[in-house]
Amino acid sequence: MRELESVVPVILSGGSGTRLWPMSTTDRPKQFLALTAAETMLQLTVQRIGGAEGCAPAIIVANAAHGDFVEQQLATIGCHPQHVILEPAARNTAPAIALAAIAAGGSDQPLLVMPSDHVIADVDAFRAAIAAAMPIVADGWLATFGITPDHPATGFGWIKIGETLGAGVNRAERFVEKPPLDKAEAMLASGDHAWNGGIFMFRADAYLDALGRFAPDILAAAQAAMDKADRQGRRLLPDGEAFAASPSNSIDYAVMERAERVAVVPVAMGWSDVGSWDALYDVSARDALGNSATGDVVLQDTSNCLVRSDGNVTVALHGVSDLIVVASGSTVMILPRGSSQEVKALSALAGERRAG
Amino acid sequence: MRELESVVPVILSGGSGTRLWPMSTTDRPKQFLALTAAETMLQLTVQRIGGAEGCAPAIIVANAAHGDFVEQQLATIGCHPQHVILEPAARNTAPAIALAAIAAGGSDQPLLVMPSDHVIADVDAFRAAIAAAMPIVADGWLATFGITPDHPATGFGWIKIGETLGAGVNRAERFVEKPPLDKAEAMLASGDHAWNGGIFMFRADAYLDALGRFAPDILAAAQAAMDKADRQGRRLLPDGEAFAASPSNSIDYAVMERAERVAVVPVAMGWSDVGSWDALYDVSARDALGNSATGDVVLQDTSNCLVRSDGNVTVALHGVSDLIVVASGSTVMILPRGSSQEVKALSALAGERRAG
Numbered sequence: 001m002r003e004l005e006s007v008v009p010v011i012l013s014g015g016s017g018t019r020l021w022p023m024s025t026t027d028r029p030k031q032f033l034a035l036t037a038a039e040t041m042l043q044l045t046v047q048r049i050g051g052a053e054g055c056a057p058a059i060i061v062a063n064a065a066h067g068d069f070v071e072q073q074l075a076t077i078g079c080h081p082q083h084v085i086l087e088p089a090a091r092n093t094a095p096a097i098a099l100a101a102i103a104a105g106g107s108d109q110p111l112l113v114m115p116s117d118h119v120i121a122d123v124d125a126f127r128a129a130i131a132a133a134m135p136i137v138a139d140g141w142l143a144t145f146g147i148t149p150d151h152p153a154t155g156f157g158w159i160k161i162g163e164t165l166g167a168g169v170n171r172a173e174r175f176v177e178k179p180p181l182d183k184a185e186a187m188l189a190s191g192d193h194a195w196n197g198g199i200f201m202f203r204a205d206a207y208l209d210a211l212g213r214f215a216p217d218i219l220a221a222a223q224a225a226m227d228k229a230d231r232q233g234r235r236l237l238p239d240g241e242a243f244a245a246s247p248s249n250s251i252d253y254a255v256m257e258r259a260e261r262v263a264v265v266p267v268a269m270g271w272s273d274v275g276s277w278d279a280l281y282d283v284s285a286r287d288a289l290g291n292s293a294t295g296d297v298v299l300q301d302t303s304n305c306l307v308r309s310d311g312n313v314t315v316a317l318h319g320v321s322d323l324i325v326v327a328s329g330s331t332v333m334i335l336p337r338g339s340s341q342e343v344k345a346l347s348a349l350a351g352e353r354r355a356g
Numbered sequence: 357m358r359e360l361e362s363v364v365p366v367i368l369s370g371g372s373g374t375r376l377w378p379m380s381t382t383d384r385p386k387q388f389l390a391l392t393a394a395e396t397m398l399q400l401t402v403q404r405i406g407g408a409e410g411c412a413p414a415i416i417v418a419n420a421a422h423g424d425f426v427e428q429q430l431a432t433i434g435c436h437p438q439h440v441i442l443e444p445a446a447r448n449t450a451p452a453i454a455l456a457a458i459a460a461g462g463s464d465q466p467l468l469v470m471p472s473d474h475v476i477a478d479v480d481a482f483r484a485a486i487a488a489a490m491p492i493v494a495d496g497w498l499a500t501f502g503i504t505p506d507h508p509a510t511g512f513g514w515i516k517i518g519e520t521l522g523a524g525v526n527r528a529e530r531f532v533e534k535p536p537l538d539k540a541e542a543m544l545a546s547g548d549h550a551w552n553g554g555i556f557m558f559r560a561d562a563y564l565d566a567l568g569r570f571a572p573d574i575l576a577a578a579q580a581a582m583d584k585a586d587r588q589g590r591r592l593l594p595d596g597e598a599f600a601a602s603p604s605n606s607i608d609y610a611v612m613e614r615a616e617r618v619a620v621v622p623v624a625m626g627w628s629d630v631g632s633w634d635a636l637y638d639v640s641a642r643d644a645l646g647n648s649a650t651g652d653v654v655l656q657d658t659s660n661c662l663v664r665s666d667g668n669v670t671v672a673l674h675g676v677s678d679l680i681v682v683a684s685g686s687t688v689m690i691l692p693r694g695s696s697q698e699v700k701a702l703s704a705l706a707g708e709r710r711a712g
Binding site: 301313315316317318323325327330331332336339345353 | 670
């Protein structure tokens with residue numbers, strides 16, 4: 001797909017969530033873990049665009065603490081990013097993407113902004129959606145990919161799909177923040193709403209122009225931070241003081257919900273943000289008894305369980321069903337499937353105990 | 357209790373079962389683990405007879421591989437055994453007790469033979485039973501303690517309680533091997549049957565006499581092994597070749613079921629052989645939610661679980677009930693309460709995986 005070659009992947013690796021505790025931690029968040037394949041989420045994200053030809057020369061924006069992880073993981077798969085931008089502070093996605101757009105030269109080159117820790121099972125569908133977005137992006141629109149919903153999710157933002165702008169591309173009529181269940185059910189039933197998957201495509205200049213109009217403080221801080229950036233090979237270290245002056249805001253709030261020429265590209269591509277152990281179970285390959293087990297795991301008369309071990313301990317299960325069991329480092333976590341939203345509280349309790 | 361002072365405790369530590377895998381292993385069987393208290397099962401067994409005055413000078417019969425464990429664990433609690441007899445081979449209880457009876461001098465001194473890995477919650481009841489047995493033992497009878505049954509156990513031998521021989525002492529009318537359930541139920545209902553708990557009391561000479569009559573090969577082998585024993589301080593190492601010639605047999609089969617003057621002392625003393633994780637749960641102190649948790653364990657919305665961690669990993673549970681979770685060394689085992697008989701198969705499967 002020739003058009004893809006002109007696109008610069010911008011991969012956002014700033015996340016530090018611990019929703020997959022005890023495997024993901026602040027020191028080693030989800031994008032650096034191999035959760036669905038032998039490759040880590042970051043590696044899969046980079047390979048997704050490069051395809052058979054290899055990796056596109058991406059721009060990675062990462063937490064300064066994770067620079068080594070990023071470079072090691074990309075080197076392992078033979079990928080060489082254009083830039084690894086190490087954020088001196090976390091300021092959410094709008095400033096992070098501004099750093100990348102400036103590093104890309106601020107030209108009319110299209111950027112494809114992707115979180116580093118999502119699953120996309122149907123890469124061909126993703127690529128087709130990118131191709132569909134290309135004309136309108138070239139024309140200066142800001143595009144977002146609208147994930148075809150399969151349940152009334154209350155944890156995602158939604159987008160109302162408006163008038164057709166071209167083949168497979170529509171106007172984004174309205175952004176809806178995380179909705180209550182009844183509203184989510186209504187949107188699912190309507191057939192003209194999609195999830196906001198946090199994947200965007202636009203020309204670097206179009207994004208910076210929009211940012212200058214709707215969030216000039218962010219643009220100014222990002223520009224100042226990049227003007228005084230320290231360059232170490234592929235690494236770019238924006239000036240800490242200048243970047244710290246930026247408001248913290250998401251691209252959705254700061255730009256997408258305010259700009260006028262915003263498009264949505266509806267796509268069904270087996271997407272998941274893998275935002276919980278339950279979500280990981282949903283996208284994982286499973287054996288005949290419904291188990292997804294990887295690592296040093298022994299199962300006997302066990303069904304419908306998600307079991308992960310990083311190899312520090314052997315996990316042996318007998319006679320259980322519908323459990324999530326995760327052994328990582330010096331922690332083993334056990335809870336029923338369907339309750340993985342409790343991981344945060346449980347990890348806090350375990351942390352308190354260790355500190356206490 | 358003055359009579360106790362004349363009794364020599366003989367503690368059998370030859371067991372190498374792995375029914376409490378992954379915590380108990382061949383290298384470190386159950387008697388060397390602290391399962392019900394800060395003390396190990398062996399330490400509790402030794403202290404049970406010593407009482408406030410300290411430890412009686414016991415004779416320990418142990419697997420040769422475990423000599424250091426035995427001596428360290430007794431030294432830690434300030435107990436000094438008369439002898440630590442290290443068996444050069446496992447030949448079951450009849451030969452093991454013969455070694456101890458010979459080491460004790462083969463005199464008319466009463467021996468109290470106890471497994472090293474049982475729980476006795478009501479030590480006063482046990483001591484009262486010992487006192488009750490004392491006259492008839494002095495008269496040359498072989499006594500066994502008959503545990504008052506509280507369920508139709510199919511995993512224990514049973515004893516039919518016969519005519520009264522004295523206060524709290526009866527003739528052992530019949531020994532019944534591990535019965536089928538209907539027979540166990542009938543014996544429980546009868547009210548005149550007790551479990552064979554594997555605890556015995558007799559004069560050393562009475563045991564050796566009986567052994568000479570009913571199992572002369574065992575007596576001859578034990579005697580020969582002791583004649584050529586190597587003595588290293590408290591340690592006695594019977595001759596390996598001589599002892600290997602002994603048939604392997606239990607005291608029940610070899611002696612108790614055959615001898616004529618055999619008494620049973622019925623006693624309800626909170627006894628358990630802790631033969632499984634379920635059995636341990638039954639005898640463990642539990643919190644208000646029915647959990648028995650020790651070690652590095654974090655519980656949230658969890659009930660009726662047995663959770664053990666040796667500290668190598670933190671075990672964090674949320675929202676589960678009626679599970680057995682044991683983390684020991686590099687293994688974590690998870691199974692539902694009520695199925696701990698599956699531990700053997702599960703440990704074999706885990707062992708195969710590691711070897712494969």
